[in-house]
Every structure is written in structure tokens, then in C-alpha cells.
Amino acid sequence: MIYMFKVGVIGDKDxxxxxxxxGVHVFTVSEGDEARKxxxxxxxxxxxxxxxxxxxxxxxxxxxxxxDKEIIPAVILIPSNQGTLDIGIRRINENVExxxxxxxx
Amino acid sequence: MKxxxxxxxxxxxxxxxxxxxxxVYDVVLVSDNRxxxxxxxxxxxxxxIQVYEETTGIGPGDPVYTTGxxxxxxxxxxxxxxxxxGIQRPLEEFRVKSGDFMTRGTKVDNLNRExxxxxxxxVKVGDVVEEGDVIGTVxxxxxxxxxxxxxxxxRGTVTSIEEGEFTVVDEICVLDGEKRLQMMQKWPVRKGRxxxxxxxxxxxxxxxxxxxxxxxPVAKGGTAAIPGPFGSGKTVVQHQLAKWADTEIVxxxxxxERGNEMTDVLMEFPEIIDPATxxxxxxxxxxxxxxxxxxxxxxxxxxxTGITLAEYFRDMxxxxxxxxxxTSRWAEALREMSGRLEEMPGDEGYPAxxxxxxxxxxxxxxxxxxxxxDNREGAITVIGAVSPPGGDISEPVSQATLRIVKVxxxxxxxxxxxxxxxxxxxxxxxxxxxxxxxxxxxxNIDKDFxxxxxxxxxxLQEEASLQEIVRLVGRDSLSYEDQLKLEATKSIREDYLxxxxxxxxxxFCSHAKQNKMLKLVLEFYDLGMKALEKGVYxxxxxxxxxxxxxxxxxxxxxxxxxxxxxxxxxxxxxIEKLIQExxxxxx
Numbered sequence: 001m002i003y004m005f006k007v008g009v010i011g012d013k014d015x016x017x018x019x020x021x022x023g024v025h026v027f028t029v030s031e032g033d034e035a036r037k038x039x040x041x042x043x044x045x046x047x048x049x050x051x052x053x054x055x056x057x058x059x060x061x062x063x064x065x066x067x068d069k070e071i072i073p074a075v076i077l078i079p080s081n082q083g084t085l086d087i088g089i090r091r092i093n094e095n096v097e098x099x100x101x102x103x104x105x
Numbered sequence: 106m107k108x109x110x111x112x113x114x115x116x117x118x119x120x121x122x123x124x125x126x127x128x129v130y131d132v133v134l135v136s137d138n139r140x141x142x143x144x145x146x147x148x149x150x151x152x153x154i155q156v157y158e159e160t161t162g163i164g165p166g167d168p169v170y171t172t173g174x175x176x177x178x179x180x181x182x183x184x185x186x187x188x189x190x191g192i193q194r195p196l197e198e199f200r201v202k203s204g205d206f207m208t209r210g211t212k213v214d215n216l217n218r219e220x221x222x223x224x225x226x227x228v229k230v231g232d233v234v235e236e237g238d239v240i241g242t243v244x245x246x247x248x249x250x251x252x253x254x255x256x257x258x259x260r261g262t263v264t265s266i267e268e269g270e271f272t273v274v275d276e277i278c279v280l281d282g283e284k285r286l287q288m289m290q291k292w293p294v295r296k297g298r299x300x301x302x303x304x305x306x307x308x309x310x311x312x313x314x315x316x317x318x319x320x321x322p323v324a325k326g327g328t329a330a331i332p333g334p335f336g337s338g339k340t341v342v343q344h345q346l347a348k349w350a351d352t353e354i355v356x357x358x359x360x361x362e363r364g365n366e367m368t369d370v371l372m373e374f375p376e377i378i379d380p381a382t383x384x385x386x387x388x389x390x391x392x393x394x395x396x397x398x399x400x401x402x403x404x405x406x407x408x409x410t411g412i413t414l415a416e417y418f419r420d421m422x423x424x425x426x427x428x429x430x431x432t433s434r435w436a437e438a439l440r441e442m443s444g445r446l447e448e449m450p451g452d453e454g455y456p457a458x459x460x461x462x463x464x465x466x467x468x469x470x471x472x473x474x475x476x477x478x479d480n481r482e483g484a485i486t487v488i489g490a491v492s493p494p495g496g497d498i499s500e501p502v503s504q505a506t507l508r509i510v511k512v513x514x515x516x517x518x519x520x521x522x523x524x525x526x527x528x529x530x531x532x533x534x535x536x537x538x539x540x541x542x543x544x545x546x547x548x549n550i551d552k553d554f555x556x557x558x559x560x561x562x563x564x565l566q567e568e569a570s571l572q573e574i575v576r577l578v579g580r581d582s583l584s585y586e587d588q589l590k591l592e593a594t595k596s597i598r599e600d601y602l603x604x605x606x607x608x609x610x611x612x613f614c615s616h617a618k619q620n621k622m623l624k625l626v627l628e629f630y631d632l633g634m635k636a637l638e639k640g641v642y643x644x645x646x647x648x649x650x651x652x653x654x655x656x657x658x659x660x661x662x663x664x665x666x667x668x669x670x671x672x673x674x675x676x677x678x679x680i681e682k683l684i685q686e687x688x689x690x691x692x
Binding site: 036 | 584585640642644687
């Protein structure tokens with residue numbers, strides 16, 4: 001049997017509820033502490049990809065950073081229904097810069 | 106004795122002819138000023154003499170009188186608390202006689218001839234005594250019972266012995282009806298005093314300095330060297346050792362260093378009270394001063410004078426520590442004399458015999474069974490400072506010293522620049538007594554001490570390699586475990602190794618306190634690792650309030666060591682709490 005990871009999404013209810021339709025596990029949180037625990041718990045319980053809205057991620061930078069160095073889970077920032085804070089794209093830009101030496105995006 | 110005639114004067118070196126009756130290493134009196142000198146070389150009837158006083162105004166034709174005796178020190182009550190120059194002339198008497206600076210040719214007795222000491226015999230008429238036996242005692246200072254020994258080479262049956270108040274030259278005892286003994290005896294400084302048997306040093310010298318006692322202990326009867334560049338704290342370390350080392354006698358040789366450093370000793374030591382006896386530490390200390398502006402030839406002798414006094418106290422069965430600050434100045438004195446003698450120079454102009462002279466000095470250290478029928482044990486620990494120019498220990502004096510000594514405390518300029526004192530570098534210092542000291546620690550302090558020490562040291566070594574990565578790519582690129590390791594080693598460095606010599610409590614740290622403190626700083630690392638594993642954030646571990654208490658644990662009084670245990674309990678509690686709150690227990 002192929003080992004399967006799960007996919008989860010964390011964010012405020014309005015933003016993430018629609019993910020249910022795709023079969024992604026949805027976890028709604030509203031404040032930092034709650035989000036932090038949620039990410040840590042998911043990371044420990046076989047979630048391979050964790051989507052998290054930028055609004056929530058901006059509350060818990062330490063936690064997001066913590067999984068930067070680990071291959072699994074991939075913590076991916078997504079915009080919420082209120083628009084984007086540009087944290088996600090900035091992180092991608094930074095990583096590209098670190099990897100290839102200049103911003104080619 | 107025949108009177109010689111000077112034919113050449115070169116600074117402290119005087120060459121005289123007509124000296125065929127004299128022997129090498131005899132003491133001579135130069136010119137009509139009667140300056141004390143010592144013959145260091147003989148060629149035919151020409152003697153090269155190093156003069157222990159200023160030779161200005163002396164010229165060819167002046168007379169040289171031989172005494173026929175080697176350079177000797179006088180041993181007897183009156184040594185403690187006193188300050189002597191390089192050939193054991195009491196500086197206080199000098200000051201009374203000739204003012205603040207030494208006037209040449211002043212004649213003073215090495216030991217005070219007028220002062221009366223209360224002599225209590227320990228043998229009675231009819232007893233058979235041999236060399237080194239104790240015939241009586243004098244309570245020289247409240248701390249030290251001065252034992253009067255039968256001189257080396259003398260034995261016999263006691264035919265009369267006195268009790269009461271005597272000066273050092275009064276007759277106190279007669280052996281076999283003819284050998285008259287006084288309290289004072291003489292001994293040539295260049296000859297080590299004999300002993301029955303040399304023992305293997307196996308007890309550590311408690312110095313109260315954490316970095317020394319924990320990581321680089323020296324044994325009682327061992328040898329240690331402190332090389333370090335200028336301003337890295339050699340003198341302060343030496344002073345700390347002189348103050349706190351748990352020996353019964355301290356001989357401090359200030360050899361070619363600044364005068365005000367000796368003044369510091371003179372000002373500070375009387376104020377420090379020995380916790381065990383409640384008496385001033387000066388009462389167990391002998392000072393020998395040949396500061397940088399004193400005659401250079403006497404500097405060469407000061408080291409030997411010091412170690413001979415130390416040997417005398419060792420023969421009484423005491424544990425003695427001798428500090429020489431600094432042996433580099435002594436080596437420079439050798440070099441100066443060697444140059445004037447026109448000898449072939451070796452490395453950096455030092456004489457070819459530098460290494461053998463240094464070895465001769467350090468080899469007089471040791472734990473021994475003394476002469477005498479009661480088999481007492483005595484020990485001399487030698488701690489020599491070395492001042493290599495520029496702090497580069499690849500120079501001859503450091504190298505010659507390191508070949509002999511078993512403990513090396515390398516002072517580091519970078520550490521002292523960072524205000525990390527004592528600036529003993531834990532990466533390049535070493536001790537060859539480690540296994541024996543570990544054994545002693547396990548038996549007397551804590552069986553885990555050696556394990557903890559090894560663990561702390563390996564953490565510090567790992568830190569050094571982690572620091573290199575940090576310098577290249579920054580601390581954030583390290584894993585959390587490694588970042589915690591850096592935090593823990595910072596705690597070892599700042600909370601454990603750093604020690605304030607000028608803080609009332611921190612200046613001295615007992616073995617028991619060291620053991621507890623070491624456990625505390627290591628506990629932080631162990632518990633931190635455990636918490637990290639459970640998912641606690643590094644930032645939360647770093648921000649723990651209890652860490653402040655760890656940092657202050659060095660200021661806990663010796664009587665209140667239970668407070669360190671309390672901090673360990675509190676630390677455990679704090680980590681538990683972090684795990685409860687931030688960890689993922691049910692993962």
C-alpha cells in the first residue's frame with residue numbers, strides 16, 4: 001500500500017470552508033494560540049501539506065518558520081477572502097533568491 | 106682568603122682575577138662597598154661574578170673578597186608575613202635602614218636576630234634524632250606552627266634541650282654533647298633540599314576558581330604554567346591562586362614584574378580573612394619581590410630563593426604553593442647575564458641551558474615523604490606565569506616550560522577583550538592530572554562529577570565548531586537543537602566559567618558549589634532538549650524566567666547551596682509547564 005499523507009487547510013471559516021468540496025480537511029481557527037497548536041498538531045499527525053491563510057500565518061511567524069527547514073509538512077500560505085498580504089509571494093521570492101542568487105520571478 | 110682584583114665590569118657582571126681559591130657558585134663581596142655577588146663561571150683564576158646590586162662606580166682594580174660559601178638562605182622563624190628581595194634580604198629592614206629605595210651595600214641580616222620566639226621542645230633529653238626530625242615548635246603566626254627541624258646531615262642523641270623565649274641564633278638544643286643547634290639553619294638555594302621519597306600527586310589543589318578546579322585541575326605537588334599575553338590577567342589569576350589555594354603556606358615570587366603588583370599583594374592579602382581560621386591570609390604567606398627596577402642578577406636568584414623557602418616548609422610536612430610571576434622575566438635575566446658572559450646564544454638569544462634551568466626549578470615541585478623518622482608528607486605546587494611577547498607561545502621560554510609542566514592554563518587575549526575572566530581558554534588548555542583528579546572527585550565530591558565535566562567540555566568543543574557555521578551562514582540556519590546547544594554553552598561560559606575575582610562571594614567557589622552549579626547549567630541543556638523534542642518552541646525555552654536565577658547562582662553563598670537545588674527544581678517545573686502549554690503531548 002502506498003503511504004498517503006493528508007492535506008489540511010487552516011484559516012478563518014469564511015475563507016477555508018470551500019476547501020471541503022475538494023476533500024481537504026478543514027480546520028477553522030480565529031486566533032494565534034489556537035492556530036499554533038493546530039499547525040503543530042497537524043504536523044505531528046501525518047499531514048503532508050498544510051495550507052494556511054496569510055492572515056492567520058501573520059499571527060504565528062515562529063510556527064511557520066519552524067517547518068521551513070523540514071521537508072514534511074509543507075506549510076503553504078494562501079490568500080484569504082479578504083485579499084492577500086503578500087507574505088506568501090514574498091517568502092517564495094526570498095527562497096528563490098537564496099536558491100539561485102537573484103530574483104528571477 | 107686571597108683577595109681578588111676586578112679586571113672588567115659589564116653591568117651586573119664583574120670579572121675578577123686572582124680568585125683561584127674560590128669555587129663556582131661561591132658568594133663574594135665586590136669592592137669596598139661590599140656588594141653581594143655570586144661566582145657563575147671560573148676560568149683559571151678568573152671568576153665571572155654576577156652582582157646582586159647596582160655596580161655603578163665600580164672599576165678595575167677594586168677588590169673582591171671571597172666568603173667561601175654558596176648563596177644560601179636562612180631558614181627559621183621570621184619568614185612568614187615578611188617580604189624579601191631576590192637573595193632573601195628583608196625589605197622592611199632595608200626601608201628602616203636606608204629609606205624607600207635600596208641603597209647598595211646595606212648590610213642587614215636575612216632573619217631578624219633580635220626578635221624572640223617562644224620555643225616549645227617536642228623531644229626530651231636522651232631521645233635519638235635523625236636529620237629532618239622535629240625537635241620543637243614555634244607558633245610563628247596564629248595559622249602556622251613553625252617546626253624546628255634537625256638540619257640535614259646531623260643526627261645524634263639529645264643531651265640538652267631548652268624551652269622558652271629565644272632568638273633564632275640562640276642555642277636551643279645540643280646533640281651528643283657537641284652538635285649545637287639553633288632555630289635558624291642555612292641552605293644553599295641552588296640545591297634542592299633532600300627528601301625520603303617522591304610520591305605521585307593524587308589530591309587536587311582547590312583553588313576556588315571554577316575553570317581551573319573543574320576543567321584543568323592541578324594536583325598538590327604538581328606543576329602548572331600560565332602563559333598569556335599582556336593584560337590577559339596572569340597576575341590576577343596568580344593572586345587569586347595565592348589567596349584561595351588550599352595550601353598551608355604560599356610563597357609568592359614577584360619576579361621582574363611591576364612594583365605596584367607587589368603593592369597590591371601587600372595591600373590586599375592582609376585584608377582577606379581565611380574562612381577556615383578567621384586569620385589574615387598574610388599570616389601564611391612569604392613574599393619575594395624583585396620588581397622590574399631592582400637589580401637584574403638578583404632576579405635570577407629570586408626563583409631559587411623562593412623554591413628553597415618552599416622546600417623548607419614542605420619539610421615540615423606542609424603543603425606549599427609557590428607562584429612565580431613571571432618566569433619570562435627570570436629567563437630574560439638569564440639571557441642578560443649570558444650575553445654579558447659572551448656565551449653562545451641559543452633561540453632568541455636565550456642561553457642554551459634555558460630549558461635545563463627551567464626544568465631544574467620545576468622539578469623541585471612534588472609531593473614527598475619528608476626526611477625525619479615520622480614520615481610526614483609535604484608537597485610543593487609550582488605555578489609559574491609566563492609572559493610570551495605578543496602572546497605567541499611558540500617562543501623558547503613558553504616551550505621550555507610546557508615541556509616540564511603538567512598543567513597548561515592558556516590565557517587568551519580574545520577572551521579578556523570580551524571581558525571573560527578568568528580568560529583561560531578552555532580549548533587549548535590542558536591538564537595531565539585529569540584521570541587522577543577524576544578519581545578523587547568521584548570519591549570525595551560526586552561520582553558523576555567527571556561525567557558532567559566531560560559533558561560540559563564536549564559541549565564547549567561542539568560550540569566552537571558550531572560558531573564557525575554561525576559566522577558563515579548565520580545563527581538562524583542552525584537546527585533548533587544546535588541553537589539550544591549554543592544557548593547552553595553560553596550559559597556554561599557566562600554563568601559557570603566566568604568568575605569575578607573582585608566579588609565577595611564569587612571570588613571563591615568550593616568543590617561542592619562547583620558540582621551543583623555544573624549540574625544546574627547542564628540540567629538546563631538536558632531539559633531544554635527534552636522540551637524541544639516535545640515540540641516546545643526554542644524561543645519559549647530561551648525566555649524562561651528561571652534562567653536569570655541560573656545566571657545568578659554564582660552569587661549564592663557557600664552556606665546556602667540548597668538554593669541551587671531549589672533552582673534545579675524550579676527549572677524542572679518551568680520546563681514541565683512549557684511542555685504542558687506548548688508541547689504536543691498526545692502526538
